[in-house]
Amino acid sequence: MVNHxxxxxxxxxxxxxxxxxxxxxxxxxxxxxxxxGISRVSVWKHIRSLGQQGYVLDSSPRGxxxxxxxxxxxxxxxxxxxxxxxxxxxxxxxxxxxxxLAKAGAGEGVVVVAESQTHGRGRLSREWSSPRGGIYCTLxxxxxxxxxxxxxxxxxxxxxxxxxxxxxxxxxxxxxWPNDVLIGGRKVCGILSEMEAETxxxxxxxxxxxxxxxxxxxxxxxxxxxxxxxxxxxxxxxLTAVLEEISEQQRLLTRVDLLDEWxxxxxxxxxxxxxxxxxxxxxxxxxxxxxxxxxxVRCRDNSLRNILAGDCFHL
Amino acid sequence: MVNHxxxxxxxxxxxxxxxxxxxxxxxxxxxxxxxxGISRVSVWKHIRSLGQQGYVLDSSPRGxxxxxxxxxxxxxxxxxxxxxxxxxxxxxxxxxxxxxLAKAGAGEGVVVVAESQTHGRGRLSREWSSPRGGIYCTLxxxxxxxxxxxxxxxxxxxxxxxxxxxxxxxxxxxxxWPNDVLIGGRKVCGILSEMEAETxxxxxxxxxxxxxxxxxxxxxxxxxxxxxxxxxxxxxxxLTAVLEEISEQQRLLTRVDLLDEWxxxxxxxxxxxxxxxxxxxxxxxxxxxxxxxxxxVRCRDNSLRNILAGDCFHL
Numbered sequence: 001m002v003n004h005x006x007x008x009x010x011x012x013x014x015x016x017x018x019x020x021x022x023x024x025x026x027x028x029x030x031x032x033x034x035x036x037g038i039s040r041v042s043v044w045k046h047i048r049s050l051g052q053q054g055y056v057l058d059s060s061p062r063g064x065x066x067x068x069x070x071x072x073x074x075x076x077x078x079x080x081x082x083x084x085x086x087x088x089x090x091x092x093x094x095x096x097x098x099x100x101l102a103k104a105g106a107g108e109g110v111v112v113v114a115e116s117q118t119h120g121r122g123r124l125s126r127e128w129s130s131p132r133g134g135i136y137c138t139l140x141x142x143x144x145x146x147x148x149x150x151x152x153x154x155x156x157x158x159x160x161x162x163x164x165x166x167x168x169x170x171x172x173x174x175x176x177w178p179n180d181v182l183i184g185g186r187k188v189c190g191i192l193s194e195m196e197a198e199t200x201x202x203x204x205x206x207x208x209x210x211x212x213x214x215x216x217x218x219x220x221x222x223x224x225x226x227x228x229x230x231x232x233x234x235x236x237x238x239l240t241a242v243l244e245e246i247s248e249q250q251r252l253l254t255r256v257d258l259l260d261e262w263x264x265x266x267x268x269x270x271x272x273x274x275x276x277x278x279x280x281x282x283x284x285x286x287x288x289x290x291x292x293x294x295x296x297v298r299c300r301d302n303s304l305r306n307i308l309a310g311d312c313f314h315l
Numbered sequence: 316m317v318n319h320x321x322x323x324x325x326x327x328x329x330x331x332x333x334x335x336x337x338x339x340x341x342x343x344x345x346x347x348x349x350x351x352g353i354s355r356v357s358v359w360k361h362i363r364s365l366g367q368q369g370y371v372l373d374s375s376p377r378g379x380x381x382x383x384x385x386x387x388x389x390x391x392x393x394x395x396x397x398x399x400x401x402x403x404x405x406x407x408x409x410x411x412x413x414x415x416l417a418k419a420g421a422g423e424g425v426v427v428v429a430e431s432q433t434h435g436r437g438r439l440s441r442e443w444s445s446p447r448g449g450i451y452c453t454l455x456x457x458x459x460x461x462x463x464x465x466x467x468x469x470x471x472x473x474x475x476x477x478x479x480x481x482x483x484x485x486x487x488x489x490x491x492w493p494n495d496v497l498i499g500g501r502k503v504c505g506i507l508s509e510m511e512a513e514t515x516x517x518x519x520x521x522x523x524x525x526x527x528x529x530x531x532x533x534x535x536x537x538x539x540x541x542x543x544x545x546x547x548x549x550x551x552x553x554l555t556a557v558l559e560e561i562s563e564q565q566r567l568l569t570r571v572d573l574l575d576e577w578x579x580x581x582x583x584x585x586x587x588x589x590x591x592x593x594x595x596x597x598x599x600x601x602x603x604x605x606x607x608x609x610x611x612v613r614c615r616d617n618s619l620r621n622i623l624a625g626d627c628f629h630l
Contacts, residue, residue: 123515124515146592146624147510147624148465148466178514192513193514194512194513195462195510195511195512196509197510198438198508199438199469199506199509200439201440254593290621291620293463294607306605308464308607309462309463309515310461
């Protein structure tokens with residue numbers, strides 16, 4: 001199923017880039033060849049390929065020196081994820097590609113990432129604008145979980161994104177139920193999941209994450225990391241942090257700790273909300289989230305409703 | 316997508332059988348030909364095919380007379396479902412066939428039914444014994460529902476089966492959470508569902524129903540309709556009733572009425588139960604079911620747990 005030759009290529013290039021960056025000066029082809037255990041011709045071919053992808057590498061009798069790296073989410077720029085990542089300059093939708101991979105038997109942890117999408121999808125078949133400069137990725141998971149608990153996976157992913165943004169940039173990222181990430185009340189990230197499941201077991205769930213990063217966002221109610229910071233950031237650093245946080249949070253999938261993390265970051269709790277679900281509208285105060293990922297709303301008649309899915313509006 | 320020629324065949328044969336049964340005597344080929352608006356040669360071909368399938372039809376100068384009908388779940392024996400039913404003498408699994416059909420775009424309401432299965436599946440990849448004499452079917456639904464509410468679909472199907480068994484045979488069928496049907500504390504029917512879904516929308520859900528009908532069941536904890544009644548029953552009558560009940564109950568999918576139906580038929584409520592979920596064991600008294608299909612259990616420390624999925628043992 002997995003293309004092993006491709007995976008070795010990713011690992012070799014990650015090692016070459018690491019060695020060049022560590023040295024900050026020329027590294028000879030011979031040294032690279034020895035460190036990687038591949039021929040000098042192979043080293044040269046990798047160097048040439050990196051050049052074609054936008055890296056600028058000085059070549060001299062002393063060896064190779066890295067002078068510029070493009071801001072692309074290439075597998076060999078995502079430490080720890082070199083083998084799992086499938087990178088596309090442009091794709092229909094990372095969700096569609098991840099689905100094709102899942103159906104073909106791809107394993108837990110595969111990440112599909114694209115610089116831009118021609119048919120990016122949001123929730124409820126809404127379009128997800130996907131110009132270059134954002135992060136558009138889908139993570140394939142095969143958790144041992146009943147599908148009824150799938151809302152927890154979305155909570156987990158939104159917690160991971162908010163934590164990564166806070167940790168790297170100190171921005172006050174918050175969560176809007178069910179699974180948006182906001183900064184200053186504006187949406188910076190949307191999450192969409194797609195699964196195939198039996199009554200008691202998820203076969204696969206693809207978690208799609210779209211983050212507005214280095215692009216100025218004009219839609220009302222939306223924002224981007226760069227709009228908030230006033231400068232562009234390293235997308236590969238942010239994506240690596242998000243993937244690390246997901247690995248971390250995934251251990252919490254079946255534990256209440258996940259809910260505590262969500263509560264801490266929530267912009268929805270203690271707010272008056274209106275939720276559209278089942279063609280019904282429910283208004284009240286969001287008082288808690290339950291173990292199933294349902295938002296607990298106290299309605300006007302003082303009754304409590306546990307709502308598992310729906311569109312939420314902060315009032 | 317749909318094979319229209321096959322569907323017309325089913326409707327013609329249903330009409331022929333109906334005419335022969337209504338008359339209870341010979342019906343001429345000419346009358347059948349006029350009633351169906353097809354040639355006498357076509358009528359003769361249908362009669363011959365029915366004969367090959369086990370029907371016994373007297374043929375005389377006065378026409379055709381039906382003297383025996385096999386107990387098979389053929390589409391033309393399921394009034395109202397002639398066009399939706401795909402019948403197999405033997406199949407790997409009706410779930411697998413329904414999945415193939417769903418992926419190929421088959422619409423809401425298609426029923427895959429088999430006289431026996433070589434790889435019948437139960438929950439959690441358990442084998443489902445599928446000898447001739449039982450009912451093994453999968454119903455393809457495309458409800459407008461978030462996947463988080465999928466447990467309600469299983470509740471709905473179990474309510475439908477229990478109601479059909481009660482209505483036709485007066486047997487005290489009850490429900491064991493999450494979706495077994497019991498008679499006298501023994502399992503007579505299991506339900507398995509499989510779905511493909513996005514965060515907010517189910518693409519399709521296949522509901523598999525396996526009923527022990529005209530077979531003596533020796534496993535402890537299991538029973539069959541014939542074991543309970545002391546005689547064999549008409550499987551096509553039972554399947555038709557189940558499908559009718561599902562059509563009826565489906566309107567309740569998003570309404571609390573469904574939960575009231577489930578409560579009325581429940582063998583689990585007010586019982587001490589042990590539930591294995593998430594590798595965790597929860598013991599307590601089952602006190603209610605919530606709007607999401609979760610069983611509400613009062614634990615020993617008096618706390619309430621809403622459990623969406625798991626294996627339930629009545630203590």
